[in-house]
Amino acid sequence: MLIDPSNSHCQFIIGDSEPFFIRLYSLTVLLKSPHQELEDLIKKIKTRLILSPEAEEFLYSISKEKTLRKGEVLIRQGQVVKNTFFVSAGCLRSYCTDKNGKENTLLFAIKDWWISDYIAIHTDELATLTVECLTESKVIEFNAKELDGIHSLFPEFEPYQRHNLERHVVSLHRRILNQLQLSAADRYDLFLKQYPEIEQNTRNFHIASYLGITQQSLSRIRAEKVRK
Amino acid sequence: MKALQIVSYGEIKDSLVFNELSKPAVQSNDVLIEVKAAAINPIDKSIILGNLQGMLPIPLPSTSAYDVSGIVLEKGDGVSNFEIGDLVYSRVPQEQMGTLAEYVAVDSAAVSKKPGNISFEEAASIPLAGLTAFQSLEAAGIKKDDRVLIHAGSGGVGSLAIQYAKAQGAFVYTTTSTTNLAWVKALGADRVIDYKTEDYMSIAKDVDIVFDTLGQNYSLESFEVVKQGGIVISVVGPLDEASAKMLGMSDYKLPEALAKASSDRKADYKFILMHPNGAHLNEIKSLIEDEKIKPIIDKVYPFSESVEAFTHLATGRAKGKIVVKVS
Numbered sequence: 001m002l003i004d005p006s007n008s009h010c011q012f013i014i015g016d017s018e019p020f021f022i023r024l025y026s027l028t029v030l031l032k033s034p035h036q037e038l039e040d041l042i043k044k045i046k047t048r049l050i051l052s053p054e055a056e057e058f059l060y061s062i063s064k065e066k067t068l069r070k071g072e073v074l075i076r077q078g079q080v081v082k083n084t085f086f087v088s089a090g091c092l093r094s095y096c097t098d099k100n101g102k103e104n105t106l107l108f109a110i111k112d113w114w115i116s117d118y119i120a121i122h123t124d125e126l127a128t129l130t131v132e133c134l135t136e137s138k139v140i141e142f143n144a145k146e147l148d149g150i151h152s153l154f155p156e157f158e159p160y161q162r163h164n165l166e167r168h169v170v171s172l173h174r175r176i177l178n179q180l181q182l183s184a185a186d187r188y189d190l191f192l193k194q195y196p197e198i199e200q201n202t203r204n205f206h207i208a209s210y211l212g213i214t215q216q217s218l219s220r221i222r223a224e225k226v227r228k
Numbered sequence: 229m230k231a232l233q234i235v236s237y238g239e240i241k242d243s244l245v246f247n248e249l250s251k252p253a254v255q256s257n258d259v260l261i262e263v264k265a266a267a268i269n270p271i272d273k274s275i276i277l278g279n280l281q282g283m284l285p286i287p288l289p290s291t292s293a294y295d296v297s298g299i300v301l302e303k304g305d306g307v308s309n310f311e312i313g314d315l316v317y318s319r320v321p322q323e324q325m326g327t328l329a330e331y332v333a334v335d336s337a338a339v340s341k342k343p344g345n346i347s348f349e350e351a352a353s354i355p356l357a358g359l360t361a362f363q364s365l366e367a368a369g370i371k372k373d374d375r376v377l378i379h380a381g382s383g384g385v386g387s388l389a390i391q392y393a394k395a396q397g398a399f400v401y402t403t404t405s406t407t408n409l410a411w412v413k414a415l416g417a418d419r420v421i422d423y424k425t426e427d428y429m430s431i432a433k434d435v436d437i438v439f440d441t442l443g444q445n446y447s448l449e450s451f452e453v454v455k456q457g458g459i460v461i462s463v464v465g466p467l468d469e470a471s472a473k474m475l476g477m478s479d480y481k482l483p484e485a486l487a488k489a490s491s492d493r494k495a496d497y498k499f500i501l502m503h504p505n506g507a508h509l510n511e512i513k514s515l516i517e518d519e520k521i522k523p524i525i526d527k528v529y530p531f532s533e534s535v536e537a538f539t540h541l542a543t544g545r546a547k548g549k550i551v552v553k554v555s
Contacts, residue, residue, distance in 0.1 A: 078313040095344075101264060101297065101315055101351065103344035205345040205517050215345065215519050 037065050037088040037140050044112075048160055055154040062146040068133045074141075075117050075131040084116035084144040085109075090137025091201035094129045095209065105210035108134075108198045116144060135201050184213045185221045231329035232534045233289040237278030240538045244276065247289065252326075252333035256306035259336050261316060263554040264348035265528075266327040267295035269356050269384065273541050283475065284322065291326025292534075294319050296334070297342050297351035298554075307336045317342040319355035319504045327352075328534055328552060340509035343516040350523040353549035354388070358512045358521070360502040361389035364439055364461045365396070367500055372397030374436040377428070377453060381417055382408040384549050385441050385463065387524050390415045395520035401432040408547065415522075429453055440465050447497075451489035459496040468499040475501075524548030531555070 042056055068074070068090070075081055077097055085092070087109045094115055095103045106129060109115035117129040121144045151158040178187055188211060192199060199207065208218040233247045254260045272293050274280050297317040300310050310316065318339040326332055342351040364385075370376065376393045380386040381402030393400045394416040402417040406424050413420045421428045434455035440447050440462035447465030454460055465486075472480030481487075482497070490497045515521045526546040529537040531554045541550050 073311070076311055076313045097315060097344075101342060101348035102346065203517060204519065209345070219519075 035060060035063075035065060037086075037138060038063055040088070041086060041140060045160075049156050051156075052154065055150070055156070058150065058153060062143045064141045066139050066141055068137045068139065070133055070136050072133045072137075073130060074115075074133070074139070075120075075127050075129060077127050077130045079127050081117045081120035081127045082144060083141045084114060084118075084121065084147060085131070085139040085141055087111055087113050087115065088138040088140060090139075091134045091198060092131060092137055092139075093134055093202070093206060093210075094131045096129050103130075103205075103209055104212075105206055108195065108202065108206075108210065110195070110197055110201070121145075121148075134203075134206065179212060184211060184217055185224065187211050187213075188218065188221050229330035230531070231291040231326065232293075232531075233291050234276055234286070235289045237276065237281065237288075240273070240276055240542060241535060244292065244535050244538065245289070246534075249291070249329070251331050252324075254302050254304050254333050255335075256304040257335050257337065258304045258324075258333045259300045259307055259310050259314075259316070259339055260302040260331055260333050261296060261298040261318070261339075262301045263296055263327060263330055263332055264298040265296070265352035265551055265553050266293045267352040267354075267356070267549050267551045268293050268328075268537055268541055269295065269549075270541070271356075273538060276538065286325070291329050291332075293327040293552075294325055295352050295355045296320060296327035296332055297348045298332075301331065303336070310336055310339065310341075315342045315344075315348075316340065317351040317355055317509065318506070319359055319502075319509075321504045328531075328554070330554065335504075336506065338504035338506050338509075340506045340513055343513045345517050345519075346523060349528050349551045349553055350525060353384075353523045353525055353551050354512060354516070355504075355509060356502065357384035357549065358388050359505060359508055360385045360463055360500070361392050362508055362512060363502055363505075364463060364500045365389060365392055365437070367498055368437045368439070368459050368461045370396050370398055370437060374398040375401070375432075375434075376437040376439065377401045377403075377432040377435045377450075378417075378439045379403050379442045379446055381412040381415065381420065382547055383441055386439075387412070387415055387548065388521060389439055389441070390417045391521040392515070395515055398437075401428070401435065403428050411547070415524075434458075437461065448485060448489055451486075451493045451495060451497075454493060454495045456494045458493075459498065460490070461498050461500055463500050463502070465497075465499065468497055471499045471501050526550055528553050 045051060089111055092109045092115050093105055094107050095105045097103050115131055117127045120127045151161055204215050204218055208215045229249055229251055231247055231249050233245055234243055235245045236243050300312055300314040300316055303310055316339050318334050320334045321338050324334055376398045378386050378389045381390050381404045390400050390402055400417045401419045403421045403423045404412045406422050409420050409422055421431050429452055432453050435453055436458045438450040438454045438460045440450050443464035447462050450460040466483050469480060469482060526548040528551045531552055534552050537550050537552050
């Protein structure tokens with residue numbers, strides 16, 4: 001699994017190792033169009049490991065760059081999930097709709113983050129989450145299974161993927177503990193500190209649904225912050 | 229599928245029956261919605277009582293109600309703006325009436341994604357009343373700092389109209405009875421007039437817009453409170469000539485007293501025929517997500533108690549919308 005090494009909030013889970021079938025990708029490589037975003041990502045990866053030209057070509061063969069409109073949906077709850085996305089620009093969010101039809105935000109993703117529905121990818125279930133663009137965004141779309149299996153073709157990826165997985169577990173544990181231990185006001189403070197760029201790109205209800213509070217509570221917390 | 233159908237015109241209890249029907253067929257521009265919730269409106273009651281037979285000829289039996297929220301289950305070949313699994317809400321077009329059913333096929337042009345911050349039941353309560361409020365105040369050309377009188381602020385349309393007018397930056401007068409003063413005030417109205425103890429005509433004077441949701445003598449009285457060059461918008465008063473033409477009455481003339489009041493005051497009179505519109509619902513969705521508009525629900529009934537929901541509607545005592553949770 002790949003991630004920008006400079007990013008401390010990695011968004012990745014590695015699945016169980018699965019049989020991986022080597023495919024012919026040279027044709028795709030020959031036909032490749034300019035991949036500016038992927039070149040940038042590869043540069044970042046190269047600061048962490050030695051990437052063979054074959055591995056680099058493999059990355060080209062399993063990815064596609066996309067420019068997305070605000071509101072566009074990449075993954076839809078209840079459908080099959082095949083892809084994972086690296087964000088080059090913009091802001092996306094993943095959310096789960098409960099049985100009453102209300103949305104609960106799991107994660108936001110901005111530049112250099114990854115986003116997908118890892119539950120669906122690693123359990124072969126239908127999507128639990130919807131992933132949508134909150135702003136116009138640029139992403140690199142990867143075939144999730146092939147990206148997952150990259151270490152069986154190019155073993156140098158393995159420690160790298162493990163490292164990213166560990167960081168993701170850390171980040172998730174923190175999010176769970178914060179949810180259990182901190183007051184809503186403290187959670188909002190932490191959110192502002194950690195992700196100031198996200199606050200600018202999202203609406204109240206996205207943030208409230210990420211923090212697990214009502215919009216009225218969020219307004220109250222904000223009003224109290226102004227008074228302080 | 230199970231559906232609540234109108235089998236005859238007359239008393240609610242005698243006219244409504246649960247029937248087993250086949251799933252509706254999906255035309256090229258339709259989406260098939262798995263109904264989660266449906267809301268009922270005064271018009272549904274009037275249809276059952278047979279009061280609208282002249283205006284809205286409906287073949288019997290017909291499934292009741294227009295407001296719906298649910299999940300897109302199928303779509304026609306011509307639908308590109310929705311995908312299977314989308315959560316949506318709609319006021320369905322007349323010819324597709326019948327949201328008190330497990331499934332309803334709806335022209336996608338009348339459908340919008342539902343607001344993400346409210347439940348299916350809350351979303352179902354919005355379309356008909358929300359579109360009426362939105363289209364009426366838009367037709368009045370509402371803008372910031374306009375002074376607007378909205379009659380019956382506690383009604384389904386009035387309560388949404390207050391919130392929409394406030395979102396546009398208007399100054400809102402509204403009328404209601406003593407028992408509803410507090411919650412109507414909480415909707416954001418600047419001056420809530422208790423019609424039982426106060427004379428609204430001496431308080432709301434020279435307003436830019438009157439939104440008449442009561443009809444009868446209120447339509448005419450509107451011209452005593454609207455300013456010169458202002459506008460009276462009605463959804464229940466006499467038809468205006470343009471609306472009458474749309475309904476096929478080409479030789480219709482505005483009632484004389486109303487025409488005279490309008491011309492004496494140099495203020496326009498417009499009757500609004502609410503029309504289903506997905507794009508408008510999408511604008512309302514944004515306002516709901518930004519909490520500029522909140523749904524107001526009186527009571528949610530299970531599908532099996534739909535007839536009781538209508539009986540409750542018929543009392544005219546509901547504060548907010550009556551919703552049926554279908555699945």
